[in-house]
Amino acid sequence: MTDRESRDDKPDGGSAVVIFAPLPVLTVTVENRSGDADIHVHAGGQGVWQSRMMSSLGVPVVLCSALGGETGDVLGHLLPAQNVTVQTVPVSARNGAYVHDRRSGDRDVIAEAAGSPLDRHELDSLYELTLTEGLTHGRVLLSGPQEDDVLPADLYRRLSTDLGANGCKVAADLSGARLEAVLAGGPDLIKVSHEELLDDGRAKSEDAKDLVAAMRSMRKEGANIIVVSRAGDAPALAMLGEDDDSAVVEITMPTLEPADSKGAGDSMTAGIVAALASGRPLRQAMQIGAACGALNVVRHGLGTGGARAVETLAERVELRPWK
Numbered sequence: 256m257t258d259r260e261s262r263d264d265k266p267d268g269g270s271a272v273v274i275f276a277p278l279p280v281l282t283v284t285v286e287n288r289s290g291d292a293d294i295h296v297h298a299g300g301q302g303v304w305q306s307r308m309m310s311s312l313g314v315p316v317v318l319c320s321a322l323g324g325e326t327g328d329v330l331g332h333l334l335p336a337q338n339v340t341v342q343t344v345p346v347s348a349r350n351g352a353y354v355h356d357r358r359s360g361d362r363d364v365i366a367e368a369a370g371s372p373l374d375r376h377e378l379d380s381l382y383e384l385t386l387t388e389g390l391t392h393g394r395v396l397l398s399g400p401q402e403d404d405v406l407p408a409d410l411y412r413r414l415s416t417d418l419g420a421n422g423c424k425v426a427a428d429l430s431g432a433r434l435e436a437v438l439a440g441g442p443d444l445i446k447v448s449h450e451e452l453l454d455d456g457r458a459k460s461e462d463a464k465d466l467v468a469a470m471r472s473m474r475k476e477g478a479n480i481i482v483v484s485r486a487g488d489a490p491a492l493a494m495l496g497e498d499d500d501s502a503v504v505e506i507t508m509p510t511l512e513p514a515d516s517k518g519a520g521d522s523m524t525a526g527i528v529a530a531l532a533s534g535r536p537l538r539q540a541m542q543i544g545a546a547c548g549a550l551n552v553v554r555h556g557l558g559t560g561g562a563r564a565v566e567t568l569a570e571r572v573e574l575r576p577w578k
Contacts (some may be wrong), residue, residue, distance in 0.1 A: 270532045271315040271340075273388045273395045275414065276302020277381060278370045279334065280401050281326045281352035285365075292358065298333040299353075301428065301521050302398035308525035308547055310338035312562050314532050317342060317392060319385045321373060324349025342384055346377040351401050372405045382410060389418045389425075396528050397427040397437060398521075408432035415440025424531075428524040431455055441477035443496075444531075446524040449485045461485070463492065463577065467503050470494045480537070482506075482527065484520045484548065491523070492577060493541055503577040504538075508545045509568050523548030526565065542572040 282299035285292050306316045316339045322331055323346035330350055334341045348371035356363045373381065389395040395418055397411055411429065415437040419425050426444035427437040430451035437445070449466055452458040457469040470481045470492065479496040490505040526547030530540035546568035550561075 270394065270534075271317055271392045272309060272528055272532050273317045273319060273385065273392050274302045274306050274309075275385050275395060275397045276300055276306070276318055276320045277398075278348070278350055278373070278400045278402075278405050279303050279320050279322070279330050280350060280370065281329055281333075283352070283354040285354070285356045285358060287358040296329075296333070298330050300398070300401055302396070303334070304521050305396060305398060305428075305525035305528075306339050307336070308522045308551070309529040310336060312526065312529045312533075312543075312547075312565060313338065314529040316340070317388050319381070319388055320344070321346045321348065321377060321381050322350060323347055323371070326350040326352045326368075342388060344377060344380045344384055346373055347371075348373050348377065348405070369402045370400065370405050378406060378410060381406075382413060385414055386417060389414075389423045390421055393422070394424045394528070394532050395426070396524070397425065397429065397442075399429050399433055403431075408436040410436075412436035412439045415442055419443075426524070426528050428521060438473060438476045438478055442479070444480045444482070444527065445473060445478045446482045446484065446520065446527070448520050449483055449489075452483065461489075463489075466492055467494075467577065470503065482523070482541070482544070484523055491545065493574075495537055495541075504541075504574045505577045506541055506545050507573040507575070508549045509571045519548040519551045522551035538574055539569075541574060542569040545569070545572040 279298050279300040282297050284295045306318050309316050318339055318341045321344045327350045351368055351370035353367040354365040356365050397414060411433045415425050419440050425442040427442050428446045429437055430447060449461050452466060452469045458465045466483050470483060473481050474494060481494040483492045485491055490507045493504050493506055523544045527540050527544030530543040546565045549568055550564055
C-alpha cells in the first residue's frame with residue numbers, strides 16, 4: 256500500500272471526507288484554443304471529480320483508490336491536489352483511460368480503454384484501506400468505477416454495512432446492483448438520478464409521483480436521506496430524513512445556460528456531502544449541492560467550481576414542499 260500526501264498539509268477547514276474511488280481513469284481531452292489543439296491530461300472518474308468539487312469548497316478529502324499499469328503510474332502523479340490526500344493500493348490490474356475530442360463543441364470519443372478487474376487479494380486490500388480511513392474520519396462517500404465488471408457489487412454492501420455499524424456516515428451516488436448493495440447497509444444519504452431509477456425498474460415513469468414512490472421504497476430499505484436529480488428544468492426531489500418520512504421537498508436550481516451537462520449530478524452529491532461535513536444544516540446542504548450541480552453545468556471541467564460562486568448561487572436555490 257502506498258500513501259501519497261496532498262500538496263497542502265493544512266486543509267482550509269471542515270472534517271475530512273473519505274471518498275471511495277476504486278479505479279480512477281486517465282483522461283485526455285482535446286480542446287480548441289484560437290484554432291489550435293489544446294490538450295488536457297487529468298485524472299478522472301466519479302470519485303475523482305467529486306473530490307475536486309469538495310476540495311474547491313475547502314473540505315479536505317481522503318481518496319481511496321487502486322492504481323496499476325502504465326495508466327496507474329501516470330495517475331499517481333495526477334491525483335494529488337490541494338486538500339486531497341491520496342491513499343492507494345498497488346494492483347496488477349490496469350486503470351482505464353479515454354481520449355475525447357471537443358473541438359467541435361461536442362464530446363467525440365477518439366479512443367477508450369477499459370480498466371481491468373481486481374483480484375481477490377486486491378479487493379481485500381482496497382476494502383481494508385477504505386474501512387480504516389472511514390472509521391478514522393467518520394464520513395465516507397462511495398462512488399462507482401467507470402466499468403461494471405472491475406469489482407463486485409458485494410464490496411459496496413460490505414463497506415456500507417461495516418462502516419455504518421461502527422458509527423460512520425455513509426453516502427453513495429450509485430445505481431443498479433451497487434445501489435442495491437449499499438441500501439442493505441442502511442446508508443445515511445443516497446443520491447440517484449431519475450434516469451437511473453427508470454433503468455433500474457424502481458420508477459415506472461419520470462412523473463414526480465412515481466419518483467417519490469421509489470424514494471419511499473428506498474427509505475423502507477434502509478436509506479435515511481434520499482435525493483433524486485432530474486434532467487432539464489425539472490426540480491430535484493429530496494426526502495430529508497425528518498420525523499415525517501413522507502415529507503418531500505422540491506429543489507429549484509438557478510437557470511443557467513449549460514456548457515457541458517456531464518458531471519452535474521456528481522457535483523451535486525459532492526456539494527451536499529461537503530456541506531454536511533462542514534456542519535451545515537441539512538436544508539442548507541441541499542442548497543449548496545444544487546448550486547454545485549448548477550455551476551458544474553456552465554463550466555467545461557468536471558467537478559469544478561469556486562466556493563464563492565457556489566455560495567452566491569446557493570442563495571438562489573429554493574426548497575419548497577412537494578405536493
